[in-house]
Amino acid sequence: MRQTTMAKPSTVVRQWFVVDGTGCTLGRLATEVATVLRGKHKPTYTPNVDCGDYVIIINADKIEITGDQVNKKNYYNHSQYKGGLRTRSTGIMRNQYTVEWVERAVHGMLPHTKLGNVMRGHLFVYKGSEHPHTAQQPVELKIKG
Template sequence: MNNTYLQKTLNKQKWYLIDAKNQTLGRISTYIAKLLKGKHEITYTPHINSKIHIIIINAKDIIVTGQKKYAKTYIKHSGKPGSLKIENFAHLNKRIPTRIIEHAIKGMLPKNKLGRQLFRQINVYKYEQHPHIAQKPQTITINL
């Protein structure tokens, strides 16, 4: 008789370093979301946190295709009347480039407790410097 495989929670953490320089926003975001969820492993279980931490550097050099640089908008609202703020990709990339990648990845993660845990395992930095050298992250080159 076949038995169902149930993965136990993992204790070992893995750290990956991804350079976002000259990468397309959507393609790198889907790759990172799959990596975070652990879909690249043969022991993938949807409800288990895979303990994968991802460091993304050079967030300011992310690219989008077509006219999305000026047409793509980011909206935020505090809930108070008159507080709607609309900003396009180009302005947000000058001001806070890390938020663009975080927003794209967060939309691809599950909308539950596990998704919030996975989102905390992402570290996005504007430039090449990052404070996670002690974790010895494995560098991943993405050819999309």
């Protein structure tokens, strides 16, 4: 008889992965990273347990986008006060707020719950090729496309 394996928080073994964003498309990168953060790449995946791994994204300023998203796509924030809507285009987000731009793309692909907030804390994004997590000995994660 087969038995379903349910992961427990105490038995989860976490790894560190590093992703080089040079030449990657933002959406494809975000989906792969979200899969690793959730733990769906593991055979012991359990939806109600944080069994994902840590992910470091380097060279975030070299991530590409396709089509005319630079001019047409906008990112919105609202302060909850009248007239408090702030609109930024993709070009502005990419040039001035690169880290937030990548984090928001991954954030949209994670669950919007307390568990998703914990998973979001396992993502580290850096503009350049250097990161302070060398002591964790991260393994390179290849992104297709």
